[in-house]
Amino acid sequence: MNHPPMTCDEARETLWPVRQPKLLAGRMEEASNHVGTCAACRAYMADTQALGNAYDQLASTRAPAALRERVFAAIALERVGGMTPAPVRVRPGWRSSVGKAAAAATVVLVVGSVLSQIVPFGPSDSGAVFVDDYLRRAVGQERIETSDPGTVGRWLARELGLPIRPLQFAGLELEGAEICLLDGRRGAMIQYSMNGAQVSHYLVPRRSARERAPSIGVESRDPRGPMPPLVTWSTPALEQALVGDLDSEQLLALARTAY
Amino acid sequence: MFETYEEKVGKALDTLYPGALFLAAGDQAQAERLVVDTVTGALRSDVETADISTKWFEGQMAKRFLERNPSPDTIRQPAHPSGSVKEIDAAQLLEGVAFVPGWSRAALWLVLLRQWSYAEVRDALDVSTESLSEMLQYRTMLARGILGATGGLEEGASAR
Numbered sequence: 001m002n003h004p005p006m007t008c009d010e011a012r013e014t015l016w017p018v019r020q021p022k023l024l025a026g027r028m029e030e031a032s033n034h035v036g037t038c039a040a041c042r043a044y045m046a047d048t049q050a051l052g053n054a055y056d057q058l059a060s061t062r063a064p065a066a067l068r069e070r071v072f073a074a075i076a077l078e079r080v081g082g083m084t085p086a087p088v089r090v091r092p093g094w095r096s097s098v099g100k101a102a103a104a105a106t107v108v109l110v111v112g113s114v115l116s117q118i119v120p121f122g123p124s125d126s127g128a129v130f131v132d133d134y135l136r137r138a139v140g141q142e143r144i145e146t147s148d149p150g151t152v153g154r155w156l157a158r159e160l161g162l163p164i165r166p167l168q169f170a171g172l173e174l175e176g177a178e179i180c181l182l183d184g185r186r187g188a189m190i191q192y193s194m195n196g197a198q199v200s201h202y203l204v205p206r207r208s209a210r211e212r213a214p215s216i217g218v219e220s221r222d223p224r225g226p227m228p229p230l231v232t233w234s235t236p237a238l239e240q241a242l243v244g245d246l247d248s249e250q251l252l253a254l255a256r257t258a259y
Numbered sequence: 260m261f262e263t264y265e266e267k268v269g270k271a272l273d274t275l276y277p278g279a280l281f282l283a284a285g286d287q288a289q290a291e292r293l294v295v296d297t298v299t300g301a302l303r304s305d306v307e308t309a310d311i312s313t314k315w316f317e318g319q320m321a322k323r324f325l326e327r328n329p330s331p332d333t334i335r336q337p338a339h340p341s342g343s344v345k346e347i348d349a350a351q352l353l354e355g356v357a358f359v360p361g362w363s364r365a366a367l368w369l370v371l372l373r374q375w376s377y378a379e380v381r382d383a384l385d386v387s388t389e390s391l392s393e394m395l396q397y398r399t400m401l402a403r404g405i406l407g408a409t410g411g412l413e414e415g416a417s418a419r
Binding site for chain 1: 261263264265266268269272273274275276277280281291294295298299302303347348349351352353371372374398401402
């Protein structure tokens, strides 16, 4: 079947997009031949290629970190209906008190394999995800120190986009919260103390989380020695865990207040 | 694996930001405002999070930019020294797009630079085929703006 001679528009459309032209009923060769003999089309294709190359350079520009912060803050504000979040205060002293807690073996390092048995984060080798989080804390990023549950709740809503209320229990004192990175997922850790013992409440947004009642974590062997007690559970959209220097039954009682 | 809206936004930002810079002709503050407004505005849409993709965000941002530039406006004369098309870099691209009416930049971005089909762009921007064709006519002005050619429009003349 003989087609009428291809027009410039037809040739350009046939060879579009320039970098990955679509096949069009065998007319690719005809379009290429047309461009080869048409100066205007050659210039058009060359211009388009050059514009694309220039845009590739521009596209290598990453969004600035400050813009990312603005974006997530704006999203969180949108989610809470535009409520102005309380100002965040960071007291350097908390870092030293966390360091002391670590030295006293009440820090929240838990072997990754323990959580992977209970919380389906996915495969992880020996605690690497928690070391990652520990390192993030060590450089002091994204934390708030306050004993006001409302302030912590609003801060977490801003950072995670979810309404989260700190635990409330007789003798449990709220100390603050931090953003953490667990198995590549952005979550939070709320820090408490109870009768001098440190307790950390981990929360990781995960829509696929199956609702699961609090249960004591399975003990596992670790070359560093006995691990702190662990309780895990899931509420809709949140995987949660309590780790700390209380006994398992105490952690379980705390977890049940949140379930 | 399910991703939250925030995770999808995080993945899309490095695509959206350069696009916003193009649309804003290199104005960083305007580009950042456009990105922020796009992701917060999109949150109010009734689209399921599972259906959201980086491409969807691009369409949202282009449409938002078009809504802020609803009609062709007066453009100025390109004033750059002439040069070879092959020597275009990112900075020259941004300088050149300043000579193109804002009204047409969203279409030029999606078709020329993001390689969307005409049908996809028409749907994303919610414009007629005729309007889209008219917007894409400014491709020549973009190239001439970069090259510093006169382009045929006198200073103060309205864009067609």
